[in-house]
Amino acid sequence: MSNALVGQSGGPTVAINASLAGVIEGVLGTDKIDKIYGSIHGITGILEDRVIELNDTFKDAENLDLLASTPAMYLKSCRYRLKDEDMSQLVSQLQKYDIKYFFYIGGNDSMDTVMKLNAYIKEHNLDIIALGIPKTIDNDLAATDHCPGYGSAAKYVATTVCEVARDCFIYNTKTIVILEIMGRNAGWLTAAAALAKCDNMTAPHYVYLPERAFDIDKFLADMKEGLDKYNHVIVAVSEGIKDKGGNYIAESSLVGKSDSFGHAQLGGVAKVLEGYVKEKLGVKCRGIEINVLQRSASHLASATDIDEARTVGRKAVEFALNGESGKMMIYKRISSEPYEITYEASDINGIANAEKIVPDEYINAEGNNVTDEFIKYAKPLIIGQAKNHEKDGMPVHLSLYKG
Amino acid sequence: MSNALVGQSGGPTVAINASLAGVIEGVLGTDKIDKIYGSIHGITGILEDRVIELNDTFKDAENLDLLASTPAMYLKSCRYRLKDEDMSQLVSQLQKYDIKYFFYIGGNDSMDTVMKLNAYIKEHNLDIIALGIPKTIDNDLAATDHCPGYGSAAKYVATTVCEVARDCFIYNTKTIVILEIMGRNAGWLTAAAALAKCDNMTAPHYVYLPERAFDIDKFLADMKEGLDKYNHVIVAVSEGIKDKGGNYIAESSLVGKSDSFGHAQLGGVAKVLEGYVKEKLGVKCRGIEINVLQRSASHLASATDIDEARTVGRKAVEFALNGESGKMMIYKRISSEPYEITYEASDINGIANAEKIVPDEYINAEGNNVTDEFIKYAKPLIIGQAKNHEKDGMPVHLSLYKG
Numbered sequence: 001m002s003n004a005l006v007g008q009s010g011g012p013t014v015a016i017n018a019s020l021a022g023v024i025e026g027v028l029g030t031d032k033i034d035k036i037y038g039s040i041h042g043i044t045g046i047l048e049d050r051v052i053e054l055n056d057t058f059k060d061a062e063n064l065d066l067l068a069s070t071p072a073m074y075l076k077s078c079r080y081r082l083k084d085e086d087m088s089q090l091v092s093q094l095q096k097y098d099i100k101y102f103f104y105i106g107g108n109d110s111m112d113t114v115m116k117l118n119a120y121i122k123e124h125n126l127d128i129i130a131l132g133i134p135k136t137i138d139n140d141l142a143a144t145d146h147c148p149g150y151g152s153a154a155k156y157v158a159t160t161v162c163e164v165a166r167d168c169f170i171y172n173t174k175t176i177v178i179l180e181i182m183g184r185n186a187g188w189l190t191a192a193a194a195l196a197k198c199d200n201m202t203a204p205h206y207v208y209l210p211e212r213a214f215d216i217d218k219f220l221a222d223m224k225e226g227l228d229k230y231n232h233v234i235v236a237v238s239e240g241i242k243d244k245g246g247n248y249i250a251e252s253s254l255v256g257k258s259d260s261f262g263h264a265q266l267g268g269v270a271k272v273l274e275g276y277v278k279e280k281l282g283v284k285c286r287g288i289e290i291n292v293l294q295r296s297a298s299h300l301a302s303a304t305d306i307d308e309a310r311t312v313g314r315k316a317v318e319f320a321l322n323g324e325s326g327k328m329m330i331y332k333r334i335s336s337e338p339y340e341i342t343y344e345a346s347d348i349n350g351i352a353n354a355e356k357i358v359p360d361e362y363i364n365a366e367g368n369n370v371t372d373e374f375i376k377y378a379k380p381l382i383i384g385q386a387k388n389h390e391k392d393g394m395p396v397h398l399s400l401y402k403g
Numbered sequence: 404m405s406n407a408l409v410g411q412s413g414g415p416t417v418a419i420n421a422s423l424a425g426v427i428e429g430v431l432g433t434d435k436i437d438k439i440y441g442s443i444h445g446i447t448g449i450l451e452d453r454v455i456e457l458n459d460t461f462k463d464a465e466n467l468d469l470l471a472s473t474p475a476m477y478l479k480s481c482r483y484r485l486k487d488e489d490m491s492q493l494v495s496q497l498q499k500y501d502i503k504y505f506f507y508i509g510g511n512d513s514m515d516t517v518m519k520l521n522a523y524i525k526e527h528n529l530d531i532i533a534l535g536i537p538k539t540i541d542n543d544l545a546a547t548d549h550c551p552g553y554g555s556a557a558k559y560v561a562t563t564v565c566e567v568a569r570d571c572f573i574y575n576t577k578t579i580v581i582l583e584i585m586g587r588n589a590g591w592l593t594a595a596a597a598l599a600k601c602d603n604m605t606a607p608h609y610v611y612l613p614e615r616a617f618d619i620d621k622f623l624a625d626m627k628e629g630l631d632k633y634n635h636v637i638v639a640v641s642e643g644i645k646d647k648g649g650n651y652i653a654e655s656s657l658v659g660k661s662d663s664f665g666h667a668q669l670g671g672v673a674k675v676l677e678g679y680v681k682e683k684l685g686v687k688c689r690g691i692e693i694n695v696l697q698r699s700a701s702h703l704a705s706a707t708d709i710d711e712a713r714t715v716g717r718k719a720v721e722f723a724l725n726g727e728s729g730k731m732m733i734y735k736r737i738s739s740e741p742y743e744i745t746y747e748a749s750d751i752n753g754i755a756n757a758e759k760i761v762p763d764e765y766i767n768a769e770g771n772n773v774t775d776e777f778i779k780y781a782k783p784l785i786i787g788q789a790k791n792h793e794k795d796g797m798p799v800h801l802s803l804y805k806g
Contacts, residue, residue: 166473
């Protein structure tokens with residue numbers, strides 16, 4: 001009987017360990033695979049022989065539940081692109097552990113690893129199955145309706161917008177708050193800020209995605225309009241917005257000024273825009289970089305996201321046992337109301353290194369907000385509070401090392 | 404029969420509306436007070452006649468529960484110090500609404516309002532009771548064991564440290580993460596970062612409070628030691644740390660450097676220290692300003708804190724009916740294990756404008772961490788997850804206006 005190996009790669013999400021839990025329970029639940037190995041630090045772990053057996057730890061179902069609610073990567077991560085000269089070493093390592101099933105959980109860079117391994121397998125007629133399992137808060141993987149990890153990050157961002165807005169609304173002073181959100185090229189997560197809006201919450205008032213060229217004068221005009229209408233203006237902005245010349249706004253400055261805002265600002269686009277607002281409009285302004293919390297706040301994970309992420313891990317094992325290889329698992333949406341998806345697999349060649357940006361129909365004509373179509377798309381993904389484990393008021397996580 | 408008036412003032416917390424809920428239910432539960440009025444934007448609301456009756460809205464017990472889980476101030480806030488010339492206007496406004504009981508929820512600046520009103524009442528022999536109810540994430544009010552709002556902020560900070568540490572630990576690269584925490588003069592909230600440490604969590608490795616002079620060379624030596632020991636070093640630092648000359652580190656720069664770190668940095672102490680670490684130690688470093696989330700993240704409020712904050716509001720009404728005036732409600736700790744407090748009232752003159760800093764026994768000899776005594780003090784305050792109301796995956800808050 002043969003074995004399986006799983007690795008995690010790229011940037012963290014709060015759902016990537018749920019997918020790992022799914023893969024492990026999928027393997028433990030079949031008699032067709034003997035051992036499930038984990039590669040420490042992604043693909044570099046198998047290349048450098050940092051491989052551990054996972055069967056024992058996860059015989060205990062409670063550990064699987066703990067794993068599913070632990071943020072970031074239990075097996076640690078890497079950012080490493082496979083080179084041609086790695087391939088024979090990689091395969092001989094897989095053979096050393098009698099690996100027939102290789103599962104790699106990651107974003108579009110990680111899918112490049114699956115694609116290369118699959119090509120090598122085909123070329124050399126090896127009896128190895130390679131499947132990718134998506135994860136990214138950026139939600140920018142092709143072929144899948146959405147990505148594991150996105151729903152939870154979206155929930156965190158929208159909740160944060162709502163709570164920061166309540167914080168801002170208390171003073172009788174015109175104020176602008178600018179929240180900087182991750183997603184350098186794709187604005188999916190920034191767009192999710194708009195989920196905060198509800199019957200008694202007008203924020204966010206403006207949403208700027210990297211899919212549209214950012215014009216500072218139009219932005220300042222928007223802010224003036226917003227101050228007139230709302231007094232307190234809440235803005236969501238992608239870290240990656242660029243002007244029409246393709247220059248990052250985060251790297252810009254108020255040219256020709258010799259005051260404290262006159263030199264290039266450190267600390268991202270929110271602080272740059274804060275500088276512009278204070279200088280040009282003279283109102284109170286606070287730039288907030290939400291930072292890594294949006295990808296690691298497992299205490300606020302979406303139950304929908306975590307459930308799907310764990311299911312797609314289990315499904316990957318099923319698909320692998322059916323002989324599917326060279327593919328990435330995807331979500332296919334059947335309907336939004338009621339929300340329903342199915343799990344499928346899609347050719348890795350159309351996914352690796354590709355990037356799915358926010359389509360035109362989700363962005364308003366002015367380029368300063370999202371459309372109702374986007375809300376309809378994103379709303380089901382944040383439903384429910386994922387189960388947390390708490391001890392002494394603190395989250396309980398599963399950790400490979402004391403760290 | 405006479406009426407009561409309540410107002411909220413100063414910076415937001417996630418517990419201040421729970422205290423408001425407590426005052427309202429205290430008044431609704433007695434037949435000795437007729438109406439409960441709310442003053443919009445703190446004391447300025449009564450001075451400028453922005454006063455609303457609250458009885459109707461909160462006859463509905465569900466609204467009281469919603470209020471208790473809504474962050475920031477339902478009645479809005481102000482930062483206004485009463486002037487002598489305001490006093491007759493204030494009292495005539497109180498008399499206009501037949502107010503016998505005045506409750507003011509706030510920090511040490513807000514207690515100044517209670518003190519001044521009380522002095523005026525005494526001097527003019529008026530039949531008005533003025534009581535303060537504490538709130539502040541800074542935990543710096545005198546006389547009380549701890550302050551409503553602190554436990555929830557502490558829980559948020561410690562949870563954030565834990566989740567950010569998991570995020571940091573995944574790469575095989577020496578890294579320093581510096582979390583900047585609120586509390587300009589008192590380090591209570593920064594100290595709470597240490598609650599993250601548990602069996603499988605070594606972070607935070609260093610904690611710097613404003614109660615100790617900060618030495619940049621000692622800090623860099625600590626970081627070197629930390630990198631050797633842990634590879635990944637998580638640091639909690641107060642926004643208000645100063646050097647031994649009394650200068651804020653947030654305003655310092657690498658003197659004599661002409662590179663990008665050579666000019667005064669915007670964006671707080673975390674970014675300044677990030678600059679020093681990158682420049683002097685040459686390792687990967689990320690400065691994170693936790694920002695207003697630490698005072699507004701009601702989704703992660705401590706059940707202990709919210710319960711106590713609501714109870715102290717109810718108790719304030721009891722104490723007022725017993726004729727106590729010119730005092731602030733306080734928590735008195737009976738024991739830490741098991742945790743038990745009682746509710747008392749303390750003379751406002753010893754509290755208004757005073758500031759309680761972290762005592763020596765809670766800070767280690769090196770000045771780069773807290774002691775076990777502090778952990779014993781703070782641990783009970785973060786226990787339990789306060790009840791949240793959720794709809795469509797988003798928190799439900801109670802709002803006075805569509806805002």
